[in-house]
Amino acid sequence: MSPDELLYSKEHEWLRTGDGVIGITHHAQDELGEVVYVELPKVGDKFDSGDTFGTVESVKAVSELFMPVSGEVVAINEGLTDAPESVNQDPYGKGWMIRIKVRDTAETGQLMSAKAYDAYVAEKE
């Protein structure tokens, strides 16, 4: 079950609307397998919704990270450089990736609730 307080994209990113923190979901890290490297943008980079903001590399594959909404990066999780495994161990906590200033809160309307996201994942499987 995904945390209720977050919003979710079809690309398996989560967004915490209160402070603009973004990460990938438990389902995403499970599909990826053991994460070995996370490439993040620079503070100050601006992205549109759907843009690639980084990549995550696991023992199986390299995947792109997509912006759930538009915004400017105000912080990145430096801790992932030395401990990329946080993405597996704690995807909604220590494994967060970037914090953004959301450009237009109306865009969050495109995202899914936890319940809708869980149903979306169940349907894919």
Add this chain to the structure above:
Amino acid sequence: MSSNHQRTGSHFQITERLVFEEGSPGRRGFDLPELDVPRKDVATVIDPSLLRDGIAGMPELSEVDVIRHFTRLSTWNYHIDLGLYPLGSCTMKYNPKINERVARLEGFALAHPYMPAELIQGALEVQKTLETCLAQISGTDAVSLQPAAGAHGELTGILMIRAYHQSKGNPRKKILVPDSAHGTNPASVTISGYVVENVPSDRRGMVDLEHLKKVVDQDVAAIMITNPNTLGVFERDIAEIAELMHSRGALVYMDGANLNAMMGITRPGDFGIDVLHINLHKTFTTPHGGGGPGAGPVAVKKILEPFLPYPTVGRQAGGNYFFDHDRPQSIGKMKAYNGQFGMHVRALCYILANGPEGLKEVSEVAVLNANYIRAKLKDAYAIPYDSPSLHEIVFSDRIQARKDVHSGDIAKRLIDYGFHPPTVSFPLIVPGALMVEPTETESKQEIDAFIEAMLAIAKEAEENPEIVKSAPHSTRIGRIDEASAARKPVLRWRPE
């Protein structure tokens, strides 16, 4: 292991240290004749600041030390001369030894690329003949043998597509790549200055034609399609896809990695492909990877011929071959000289030994072998797309995953049964993919032994999943921690 004829035994293997850790001071593998000129101190000839006393860590070994070192290491290896190597997408077929014999003929092995053309007529004839054969097999009009690998061929092809559009005034912006593509496809597109646009597969595991109709606009330079695709499925709408692209001024690139499925049966040029690369090290039995350099010739239709890399091999009216550098619209040189000549000799040797009928049989048996495996394993392993298979079959670990046994575990357990594992985690559109490509060179007995091993592993996954999850058990080094190896790699040996 339930087989009556157990494939793996317990033959000893000698542990071997690094060559740097072997030997002892003063040991030598050579004996030089007595000096017959006056002895001179090297420091009087070369600036002493450039000299050093010795090379730290340089091993001192005799001939027998060296021979045993590398022979022992070679016994740790699994290779195509040892058994089935079902690495999907790689076409790991047996490489006939006659290829090596022919490539070692003096005229080929000792030819130098700077020799004048009149002294290497035979070598040039080999290249021209191979070009002609590859054009015939692929249904195209012209071939460049320059690219040194499949992905290098992709880059060459996409640069030619760019040059073609440029010659019409607008290089366009995007190239469409299906989500089942080889990872090298989007990379080649990006390096060529195009933007990748992903095309989703439909339920059949084929390109979604309806979706395609909506996205092909004036900005699309080409589609890059693998056929049969990485699911081992023939893109049934390929002719229609090509027609759609052409009607909107775009071209069609085919990744020819899977050509082994269609030789003599259908030809890319006949179903609308404008340019493709051909992996000599897959379909045409030149060695893979460490066994030799790759070779990825590019074959094109007439409209792209002016853009081929230079030089091409030409033939004068009198019958003499020459390197043609006069190619004003060429994209330029893609590699020194004209590609991996030794591989061209081997590939041509294979093509001529088989002939048209033989090559057709190669493809037929490759498809038959894959389908035999599919039929025998379809109850034990899930098949995510039920479209008919050609030369390879993609299973998923969905059934075994219920017991927390995943594709990587199954692959590692296969090592205990004496087989190289299949490709895992690819194509990306199949979670827990196991991609099996037996090729045509395997006997029914060899394939049956593989099937038996796969069935035994499926049973183990059900009844004793731990043994699969902790495999391999029979290797010198057991399961390695892949995540740590990637996170904190140790890349250099240092003396203690």
